[in-house]
Amino acid sequence: MDESATPEVRDTQVSYEVALANFAAALYELRIDAGAPAYKEIEKAARQQGRVSLSASAISEALQGKRLPSIDFTLELVRQLAGGDPRATDSWRERWKEVRLLQRSAKVCRAGMAASVTEDPLVHPDTSVYQEEAQAILRKAKEEAAAIVQAARARADELLNLAARSKETAKNGRTIAPSVARLLTRESTRLLLLGPPGAGKGTQATFLKKVLDVPHIHLGEILRQNIRDGEEAGLIAKHHIDRGGLVPDDVLIAMVNQRLLEADTKHGFLLDGFPYPRETLGALEEILAKDGLEVDVALKFEIPKSEAVKRIAGRRMCRNDSSHLYHLLYAAPQQDGACHCGGPLIARPDDSRSTIAERWVLWQQRTRPVSAVYGSRERLITVAGVGDVNDVTDRVISALTAFFG
DSSP: TTSSSSSSHHHHHHHHHHHHHHHHHHHHHHHHTOOOHHHHHHHHHHHTTTSSOHHHHHHHHHTSSSSEEEEHHHHHHHHHHHOOOOOHHHHHHHHHHHHHHHHHHHHHHTTOOGGGGGSSSSOOOOHHHHHHHHHHHHEEEEEEHHHHHHHHHHHHHHHHHHHHHHHHHHHTOOOOOOHHHHHTTOOOOEEEEOOOOTTHHHHHHHHHHHHHHEEEHHHHHHHHHHHHTTHHHHHHHHHHHHOOOOOOOOHHHHHHHHHHHGGTTTTTEEEEEEOOOTHHHHHHHHHHTTTTTTEEEEEEEEHHHHHHHHHHHHHEEEETTTOOOOETTTBBBSSBBBTSOOOEOOOOGSSSSHHHHHHHHHHHHHHHHHHHHHHHTTTEEEEEESHHHHHHHHHHHHHHHHHHO
């Protein structure tokens, strides 16, 4: 900018530059929200509709804030990105007028031709009145700029996270099909995992937690963690377990409540083993209702009892880290009896064949009421859990995609 310019000229020019930058940033954000179509794709779509020509180079300049596009160009670009919503075009028409007003004023001030202001019907002939209006627009533009930058950064973080999750999914041998992509873009998902012991809930949760970007929360693991950490609830639970009793509902509810307060549940969770009958179902709903939330869907896996016995009997976990899991048939360790971390592999006490039948009956008693509740709300999905792991995963993806639309 010319150093000899008067403060009035400098302020007017800065007002225009800030407004133009905000205008371009908002257009860029609109393109991101539309799925970031290539400039050539936008150009082709506009050409096919035959209204206004949108060249890829002109789109690039507009989104970089190099120049203010014409009103017709702007509205056609908005139509292409916003799906023809008339409310969007009306809003952008007003935005464009504000920037155009500042552009014209900056030009007039630079040229020192105040009289020429009357040549543009968008600019008030009284420059003093205009200056007041321009300053008001500048203040508004600065306020909007902060909001636009914040929203753009948040959106960029979402896209980076989505890309990372897509990369991780692909690395694990999964094709990023359109159905998976739709699940990847969900902002939040609160899902219950239901199914008998050995149904494969944990196996499918390993994939789903990456796709949905939510933690897999298992009641048994919460209980063990509280006991290991010496938490008050854990000590109470251990007292009952050591005496062969059941852990009281209120203790388990408190553990789950505390876990759902952690930051990683912001966008949802996969909740496994909770709720079960008695007080826990209502308690979970009360916990979520405090934040205006609810369970989106319950995903129930069904397998024959004979398959469950075969799966459970072969499960092993590391004595040093219970999150390191193996299976003698389906995911055998590289070294017999040893985890990759060096710890010894053991069978969980409740995975013995003698207890499987008891656990099966207990599961039916516990799960039936939960299934009935979510079934009555049309929020229950049932998936066959037999067959190849990838086949089951495909069924889960198809079912969830159909449910969420």
